[in-house]
Amino acid sequence: MKTSAGFWLLAVLLVxxxxxxxxxxxxxxxxxxxQLSPQPVSAEITSIVWKCDKNLLAEWVKDLIELTYYSKFxxxxxLNTTTGVLExxxxxxxxxxxxxxxINNQVQSWVYQTVAMExxxxxxxxxxLLVCSSASKSCTLSCDGNVSAAGPVEYFWKIGDxxxxQSGTNMEIINNEETQHVTNFTCRMKNPVSERDSKPLPNPLFQIPSFPSSSSPTTVSDDTESEAPVTLGVVIGSLATVVAFCL
Structure with a gap:
């Protein structure tokens, strides 16, 4: 079966x-x-025409048309007439x-589809969860905020310091020894034009680390206690001998 010339012509036009x-x-x-940048050109730029939805936005032709902006713009x-960059x-x-x-009477292949976002x-x-404490097996944290006008949003989480x-809107924390010693959790929202961080949330599973008890105090032996009266009696007897001798 032969392919018609019309088919190939249509294919070439589509490509x-x-x-x-x-x-x-x-x-x-x-x-x-x-800010919008044109594709690089090798020759000196002598004419620029920017359009928005096929309507003139800015126009300039060297030594012929002064730089002109149109309508709401x-x-x-x-417009930088040296580089073609538009702001x-x-x-x-x-x-x-x-x-x-x-640029220079040549329509560039790049077109920008702009998207507004807050x-x-x-x-x-x-x-x-309604109930989440140090006794819970796990808890789920949520990074909340109205992102309906913020476009595509990415979420990030930070554990302690x-x-x-990067993660999702929610983060599950498991009650284990490692998590129990974390002080707080923080989340971040980010889109192509901005990013903001939350205030740290104190860890609902936090537990105060336990420390080993100190060693028991040294016990004074009975021998030491019994030696005290003997030593005191010897001292008193010696003093009495000295006094008698002096008299």
């Missing part, structure tokens, strides 16, 4: 369309600054979109 555009996801913090945008301040959720750039909240470590280790 070309796929390789022409490469979407790069770019997160930005609401109220923060978004006026007054909060800076937009005071970003809002409405600035989410597809950003593309044309900073992570102040996390709080809490105990999930140890190192941060």
């Amino acid at each position: 070309a369309a796929t390789s022409f555009s490469q979407t790069v996801e770019k997160y930005f913090k609401v109220g923060g600054t978004l 006026k007054g909060r945008t800076n 937009i301040r005071n970003m809002t959720a409405e600035d989410t979109g597809l950003y593309s750039v044309e 900073a992570v909240p102040q996390p709080v470590v809490s105990v999930r 140890g190192e941060w280790k």
Whole structure:
């Protein structure tokens, strides 16, 4: 069975369309600054056109068009005409979109899909079980906070003064000798634009380390006790002899 020329032409067009555009996801913090960089070019940059959703954002052509910003981006945008790097301040959720750039009349294959997100909240470590004490076999700790607008969030835990280790929202602690001597637990929330740590939670399984009892005091023997009166009698007798001699 022969493959038609139309099939191969369609395949070539699909491959070309796929390789022409490469979407790069770019997160930005609401109220923060978004920075977008073009792909490197070997020649001197003489013209730049940035677009947002196919609408003009910034434009510059050397010796022909002065640097111009358009619509809502006026007054909060800076374009470096030497490097092509674009910076937009005071970003809002409405600035989410597809950003593309044309350098020296060539549309670059990179396009940025920007995603707005809030900073992570102040996390709080809490105990999930209603009852958790030093007598419990285990307890589950939770790193709590409203992350609905924070995008993809990663969680990290620190045991006492140890190192941060990535984990999930919850962490189970087992009541064993090692855990009993840990003083506290701390969690961290992190997303592409921010990170925050909780206040340390005192370890609900903490137990005061036990120390070996001190050695028993030395017992005075009966012989020592019986020797005291004898020694005192000898001293008194000697003093009486001395006094009689002097008289």
